[in-house]
Structure formats: C-alpha cells, structure tokens
Amino acid sequence: MINSLFSLFVFPGLFFVIFASLAFEYADRKIHARMQNRKGPPWFQPLADMIKLLAKDSLVPEHADRTLFKLMPIVALAAATASIMYIPLWRSSALYAFDGDLIVVFYLLTIPTMSLFLAGWSSTSLYSLIGAVRSLTQLFAYEVPFFIGLLGPCILADTWSLSGVAEYYTKTPAMMLVNVIGFAVSLTALLGKLEKVPFDIPEAETEIVAGPLTEYSGWALALFRLTLDVELFVGASLLAAVFLPFGFGLPAWAAFVVYLIRLLMVVALITLLRTLFARLRLEQMVNFCWKYLAPAALLQLVVNLCVKMFLK
Amino acid sequence: MNRIKIPIGPQHPALKEPENFQLVLEGEKIYEAGMRLGYNHRGMEKACEQRTYLQDIYLLERVCGICSHSHSTCFVQAVEELAGLQVPPRGLYIRTLIGELERIHSHLLWLGVAGHEVGFDTLLMYSWRDREIVMDLLCEISGNRVNYAMNTIGGVRRDLTPAQLENISKSIDALEERTKYYIQVATEEATLIARLSKVGFLSNADALKLGAAGPTGRACGVDRDVRRDDPYAAYADMEFKVVVDNHCDVYGRTLVRLGELMETYSIIRQVLKKIPEGPIAVKAPRKIPAGEVFSRYEAPRGEDVHYVQSNGTEKPERVKVRAPTLANLSSVAKMLEDNYLADAPIVIAAIDPCFSCTDRALAIKDARKGALGVMEWGDLRKYGIEWHRRNGIDFSDLNKRFSKFMERCRI
Numbered sequence: 001m002i003n004s005l006f007s008l009f010v011f012p013g014l015f016f017v018i019f020a021s022l023a024f025e026y027a028d029r030k031i032h033a034r035m036q037n038r039k040g041p042p043w044f045q046p047l048a049d050m051i052k053l054l055a056k057d058s059l060v061p062e063h064a065d066r067t068l069f070k071l072m073p074i075v076a077l078a079a080a081t082a083s084i085m086y087i088p089l090w091r092s093s094a095l096y097a098f099d100g101d102l103i104v105v106f107y108l109l110t111i112p113t114m115s116l117f118l119a120g121w122s123s124t125s126l127y128s129l130i131g132a133v134r135s136l137t138q139l140f141a142y143e144v145p146f147f148i149g150l151l152g153p154c155i156l157a158d159t160w161s162l163s164g165v166a167e168y169y170t171k172t173p174a175m176m177l178v179n180v181i182g183f184a185v186s187l188t189a190l191l192g193k194l195e196k197v198p199f200d201i202p203e204a205e206t207e208i209v210a211g212p213l214t215e216y217s218g219w220a221l222a223l224f225r226l227t228l229d230v231e232l233f234v235g236a237s238l239l240a241a242v243f244l245p246f247g248f249g250l251p252a253w254a255a256f257v258v259y260l261i262r263l264l265m266v267v268a269l270i271t272l273l274r275t276l277f278a279r280l281r282l283e284q285m286v287n288f289c290w291k292y293l294a295p296a297a298l299l300q301l302v303v304n305l306c307v308k309m310f311l312k
Numbered sequence: 313m314n315r316i317k318i319p320i321g322p323q324h325p326a327l328k329e330p331e332n333f334q335l336v337l338e339g340e341k342i343y344e345a346g347m348r349l350g351y352n353h354r355g356m357e358k359a360c361e362q363r364t365y366l367q368d369i370y371l372l373e374r375v376c377g378i379c380s381h382s383h384s385t386c387f388v389q390a391v392e393e394l395a396g397l398q399v400p401p402r403g404l405y406i407r408t409l410i411g412e413l414e415r416i417h418s419h420l421l422w423l424g425v426a427g428h429e430v431g432f433d434t435l436l437m438y439s440w441r442d443r444e445i446v447m448d449l450l451c452e453i454s455g456n457r458v459n460y461a462m463n464t465i466g467g468v469r470r471d472l473t474p475a476q477l478e479n480i481s482k483s484i485d486a487l488e489e490r491t492k493y494y495i496q497v498a499t500e501e502a503t504l505i506a507r508l509s510k511v512g513f514l515s516n517a518d519a520l521k522l523g524a525a526g527p528t529g530r531a532c533g534v535d536r537d538v539r540r541d542d543p544y545a546a547y548a549d550m551e552f553k554v555v556v557d558n559h560c561d562v563y564g565r566t567l568v569r570l571g572e573l574m575e576t577y578s579i580i581r582q583v584l585k586k587i588p589e590g591p592i593a594v595k596a597p598r599k600i601p602a603g604e605v606f607s608r609y610e611a612p613r614g615e616d617v618h619y620v621q622s623n624g625t626e627k628p629e630r631v632k633v634r635a636p637t638l639a640n641l642s643s644v645a646k647m648l649e650d651n652y653l654a655d656a657p658i659v660i661a662a663i664d665p666c667f668s669c670t671d672r673a674l675a676i677k678d679a680r681k682g683a684l685g686v687m688e689w690g691d692l693r694k695y696g697i698e699w700h701r702r703n704g705i706d707f708s709d710l711n712k713r714f715s716k717f718m719e720r721c722r723i
Contacts, residue, residue, distance in 0.1 A: 036437035126318050130337075130653070197431050198503050206326035206429045206657040277503040279431025281654045282340055284506055 007095055008085075017081050021229035022046040024267050028232065031271045046229070050222050058218025065122040072119040073216075073223035079111035080230040087234065088166040088241045090259035091248060097163035102154060105162065105238065106147060109193065112227050113139050116202070119224070120212025131211025134282055135195070135202035141289035142192030142199070148297035149185035152304045153178075153242050162241055169245040176245065178307055182300040183243040185293055187266070190235045191273060192285070194228065198277035199285055236266040315343060318653070322351050326429060326657035331667040333660065337653055345648035345656075347641070350675055352668040358689075360631040365391050365465060365600055368628065372618075373459050375633060376669040378421060381407075381414045382611035383618070383633065383669075384463040389544055390607035390620040391465050394600050401546070403467030403592045408546040409480070409583045410454070410462050412576045416487060417446045418612035419569045419576075422664045423494060426566065429657040430507040435497065442490045449483050452476065467593025477584050488577045495570045498563075509563040512647040512659035516560065522646060525639035526614020527572065528663045531557045531564035538610040549586060550579050562662040569664075598626045611636050613664045635669040 007013055025046040033040030060069050086101040088094045094101070113135060120132025154160060156175060157168035169176055192199040203211035210216075213224055240262040247258030280288065316337050322330040330351035336344040356375060360368045373384040385407055392399060399407075420443040427435030447457045453476055454460035462468045498504065514524065519532035529536060537554040539547045555571035557564040602624040609616045614636030621630040640663040647659050676685045687695070700706070706713075 036434050037441055038437055126316060129316075130318070130340075134340075197433075200431060201654070204431060204654065206431070207654055209325055275434050277432070278427070278435075278501070278507050279654075280503060280506065281652055283652070 012084065012089055012095065014081055017084050017230055017233065018226065021226065021233040022050065024233050024236065024263065025229045027264060027267055028271050031268055032275055035272070035275045050226065053217075053222035053225065054219050056218045058220045059215075061123050061125060061215045063124045064215065068118060068122040069215075070220060072115040072122070073220045073227065076112040076115035076119075076227040077223050077230065079108045079115070080227050080234055083108035083234050084237065086162060087237050088163050088248070089237060090252070090255040093163040093167075097161055099159060099161045099164070102150070102160050102162055102165075106150075109231070109234065109238075110139070110143065112231055113193065115227075116212045116224070119216070120214075123212070123215035125215050127208040127210070127214040128212050130208050131202045131214065134208075135212060137282060138192055138195075138199065138201060138285060141286040142189040142293070145185050145289055145293040145297045146189035146193065148294070148301055149182045149189060150238070150242055152182040152297070152300040155301065156304045156308055158308075162238075166241055166245045166248055170248045173246075175307075176243070178304060179243055179300065181296055181303070183239065185297045185300065186239055186243070187269060187273070188293055189289070190239065191270060192289070193235060194232055194270070196270065197274040198280045200274075200279055201282050201285055204279055232267065232270070233263070236263045236270070239266050320656060320660075326660070327667075328425075329665075329667040331665070333648075333656070335648070335653065335656060340652050340654065342648050342651050342653060342656065345645050347645060349641070349667065350671055350673060353671040353674045354668075357631050357633060357672060360628060362627065364598070364626045365628060368631065369463055369465070370461065372631070372633065373461065373463075375635065376666050377458050378418050378666065379414060379611045379613060379616070379669075380459045381410050381462065382609050382616050383635075384461075385411060385545070386607050386609035386611075386616050386618040387620065387631070388463045388465055389609070390605040390618050391600060391622075392596075393605045393607070394603050394620065394622050395465070395597060396601075397466045397594055397596055399467050400591045400594060401588045402471075402590045404546040405583055405587045406468045406470075406472060406592060407463065408550070409472075409580060409587075410450070410460055410468075411545065412580050412583070413446055413450055413453075413480075414460075415576050415612045416573060417443055417450070418664070419573050420446070422569060422612075422661075423566070425661055425664075426508075426562075426658060427504075429661045430504065432504055432507075435494075435504075439494065442487065445483050445487055449480060452479065464593060465596035467591070469593070471592050472587075477587070480580065481584055484577050484580050488574070491570060491573045491577070495574075498566050498570060505563065507655075507658065508566055509559070509561055511562045511651060511655045512565075512662055513561050514643050514647050516558075518646055519560075519643065522643040523639050524614075524643045524663075525636050526611070526664075527565055527568045528614065528640045528643065530555060531568045532560045533558045536615075538608045538615050542608055544607075544609065546583065546586075550582050552579050562658055565662045599624060600626070600628075613637060613666060614639055633672065635666060637663065637666045637670040638672075640665070641670065 009015060026041065026043055029045070030040040060066050083105045085095045086097065086105050117132045117136045120128040120135070154165050156178065157165045159165060159168065195202055203213065213221060216224060244262045244265065246262060247255050250258060318335050318337055320333040320335060321327045322332050332348040332351070334346040335342050356371060359371060363371060369384050369388060372387045373380045375383045420439050424436040424439040427433065427439065450460060451457045453472065454462050454470060462470060514532050516533045519529050519534050524532060524534060533556060535554060535556045540554055552575045555568050555575060557568045559567065600622045602622050604619070604621040607618045607620070616636055617634040619632035620628055623629040644660060644663060648656060651659060676687050678685065
C-alpha cells in the first residue's frame, strides 16, 4: 500500500514528474537560447516562474463559466501526469502495464488539449475563443499521424502494450532501425501537441495574445504551464520508450542515466526544430499534416507490416 | 459563418506602438479591416512654433526613435534653403554617412520584427545581435545610439577622425557578410517563405493610387527614390541602384529591404573613399528670412516630408511633418483584405510602421453620439485644466501648494 502510494505521488509519480518536467523545460529553454545566441535562463528559472505565478492572484473573467474555468487546469495536469504510469521509463516494464495501455496513454495525452479548448471556450474572450478553436482544429491534424506513427513499432512488436514494445526491442535491438520514419512523424506531430514552433498556432502571441490562456493568471496559469511541461516530459518519454529503447537491461542507476540521455536527445531535437522554423498558418499546418505527415505515417505502417510478414 | 470583430491594439503584443486595427473575421479570414490613429499625438508641430529653429532640430529629431536623423536632416535642409546657406561638402558627406548607417539599423530592426511577427524568433535574435554592430558604430561617432544630434543648421556638429573612418569600414565588412547570410535565409528557408509570399498583396496600380512610399512602394514596382530622383546631401556624387521588386507582397518587401542594405554598404564605402577635407559647418543666422520651403528626404521607411514656413523671426511660423508611415497606412487596409488573421501582424509590420511618428492630429469624438468636433487651441487648454481639476489636480494654485508642501517638509 505504502509502496504504491510512494510510487504514485513521489517516485516516479507526481513529485518526480513535476520536477523532471521543470528540469526539461530548463533544458529546452537553455538549448533554445544558446542556439539563438542568447545566454538563456539560470537553472532555477522554471521553478521560480512557477512559484511566482502561484503567489499571484488568479482572476476569473466576469462572464466566464467559473467552475469550468477553474477545473480545466487541474484536469489537464492530472491527465498529463497520470499517463506516466503506463510508459516504461528506465525499466522495460511501466509502473502499471497491461495490453492496450498504448490507447490509454493516447487518451490521457489528448485530455490536456481538450481542456485547453474548453478553457479557452469558457473564458469568453475573443482571443481565447479563436485560440481554442485553433487548438482543436490542430488536434485533428496531428493526432492521426501521431497515433499511426506510434502504432508502427507496436505492430512490429505484436503488442498494444508499451512495456511489451520496450521488451521486444530490448530483445531485438536491430528492429529499431525500421522505425525511423515513424520517429520523424511522431516527433513532428509531438511539436503540434506541445504547441511549439512551427505549430504554436493556438497561442501565436503576435496574433491572439496567448490563445486559450489569455485570460488565465495565478495558480491556474501556473498549472497550465506545468501541464505543457509535463506533456513535453511525457511525450519525450513516450518517444524515447518506443523509438529509442536503449539500456533497459542495464543496472538501475545506469539505466536511469541512459534514460535521461535519451530524453535529452528527444527534447534537444524538439528544441532544434522550434529554433529552425517560422510559425506556420493554420491552413498550412493542416495541409502539411494531411498531405505529408499522415502518408509518411502510413508508409511506416506498410513497411512494418512487410517486415513482419518477411520475418514470419 | 458568424462574423466576429477582433480588435488588434491599442495594446497588443504584435504592435510596439499604440494603434488600433479592427478586423472583421469570417473564421480565420479577414473580411474587412478598419483602423484608428491618434493614440500618441504629442503636439510637436505646435511645439515647434514656440521654439527657435535651433531648438526645433532637437525636438524634431525625437519625432521618431529609429529614423531620428531623417527628420532632423529633412528639417535642417528646409531651414538652410530658407536662409540660403551652403553646407560645406564634408558636412554633407557626414550627413549622408549617418543617414545610411541609420538605414542599416532600421532595416535590420525591421528584419527582426518581421521574423518575430511570423514566429521566427531566431531571426529576431540574430538580426538584432548584428544590429548592435551598427548601433555601437553610431554611438562611437555621435555619442548616442539613437537621436544622434549630428545635424545643425548649416552643417553637422561633429567631425570624423581617420580612426573612426577605418572602424566604419571594418564594421561594414562584417555587416555585409551577415546581410548576405540573411538574404540566403530569406530566399531559402521554406517556412519563412511560406509565411511571406503571397501575403499582403498590393498591386502596382493600387500602390500608385494609395501613394505607397519607400520599400513598400518599391516592392510593388514603384520605382521611386528621393535619393536618386531629387538628390540631397551628397547623394548626387554616389553611384547606387534603386532596388525594385515585382513580387508585390511581404516577401517582395523583405527582398527590397535586404537589397537596399547591400546598396547602403556600397554607398558608405563610396562616402569613406570620397569624403573631402574641410570645414563641417557654416555659421547660421539666428533669424531666418521669411519664406516657405518643402523638403524631401528618403527615410528608411519611405519619403519623409517637412514643410517649413518662416516669418523672418527666430521661430518658425509653421512646421508640418509627414512621416512615411502616413503615406503607407492607407495601403495597409487594402493589403489586409482577404488575408488570414495569422497574416495580420506581418502585413501591418511589412510597411515598417511608426505610428507614433505619424500622429499629427487628434480627432475629438463624442463618446456617446460618435460625432466629430473641432476644438480651438484655447478651448483645448481650458478643457485640459478643467479635466485635471475634476480629477483632483489643480494647477492654478500649484505654487501655493508647493510652498505649503515645502513648509511641511521643513517641519
């Protein structure tokens, strides 16, 4: 009992996830800054931002739906954090693994976007409204490539459990090389999920201020910011578990170090992409996702099916 | 589909100055665009009439923080013509040099802003870092990064040393290298091109009809440049080409500005090579003979126009400033039509707007009825005093209150 409570709330649960997320936000911001020839923030900046926001008043717009407005950040953070339980981190089995947990992770990772939409919708501001509609439109564009991109490796491993996938690739590491297209697709789609450049359309600050988060302040904003960080951490963990499954067999401490390195690789790739590009327009983004990303994901699926038939 | 009206400004992250655009949206598409000016009227023209010509130079230099040299040169040229002064060639060359250095920092600033408006912050960070080179240079020459205070009636106030000329030459080489890189980025980076091309289209005919000036006009094939068409300062001695483009969109405006940077480097090199020895200024009279003059100057943003009327005293009778942004504003509404909301910031930014510099007038609008009115200077003054009195600030007994305050301090 105490053991499972510890793993839920402390390690590798809530507490660990939050701090690791803040650490990776720092890594993201620092790498971004260095690539832009800036100095970047000090290591405690994400935490300091969080504490500052928590200390501020949280205002609710006059005509907003108060319950929904205040509930949404909590739901978003809870869903994003909960998904870590089903992702194998440094051991090949996740905290709670069952066949089909892949679907649960997808489901949990969609909830933050939905809450962002509802948050923007309920805050009755024009900018929030447009941002909310944009984030939902964007969801329809990246979600399918993201899903299919991650499905490829699972089909090869013949399981719908992420832990099963990790085990399969630990046994046959060469098969990792088959999933290169899927990795590229999922990484690109993850940029859309995290609302980072070039897909930061819902919160494009020069157009609609902060999108769905325009009216948010104080602890509610802090929770939403934290949700995005957790999403970065969870998304990177997910990609690292499926596409870069190294070092599961090592002793615990070494596996942990390898895990952090794998995460850093994914985060650095995301940062690189967001440094390199300009923000796309919504219609360009949807076009790109359906014209190039989704077919590429399907190609990966076909490749994996062929490889599987060949292996039999 | 429902139409919604979204306000951009007067306070908005995309705008660096107070200005209001009302976009009527159909989904993500802009159906109609309206704008309001006048949020930062500073009464500069009126203030000019109450100061001497010499004081006016420093006041007009502060019309704009970026093209400060443009405004002061434009004004000084008008006054010199009224007074019949012949500026020594070295003075003219130094004016040209500062004007071109200003163009570099203005265009690099614009490039960064454009990058930021389309969410390409890396470009902003890079171009603003490189802009520091020219800012440092201006600081070394004039003592200031902006508002250089180089102009005076009859010439310039500071001479250049050979060491400074050497330094300029070196910095220009570095800047040219960087600009070549930006040209490469602008013409090769796919997402940037996707955001810039076919956005904010303004046909050549529309540009002519709406009077688009400067790079905005030249990107629509309007081949106009005061530096060539009506040479002032030392431009008659310079060889340069006027960069014209036929893309008619934001992409074209980017190419024109980057191309102009390359021309600017060539002009500066010519200035450094040809700069004559001699005095930098002639003595100007305090009282300027009566008359009126219209002065033109090719500011980084387009043609800047000053009108000066003199009544034979040491203060001008009337000064009229038309900043280049005013010439370009009417085309913005046209450019915004049929674009996406996402394009609104870059379309507005593409004319390199300077709204506060443009504000020459205030509209007095009845908040309830919406009717426009006219107010005399005296009435406006009375209204101002009344307004402050209603809000608890009474200037009429300020002296009394001040002495009371001082007494209290003594205790």
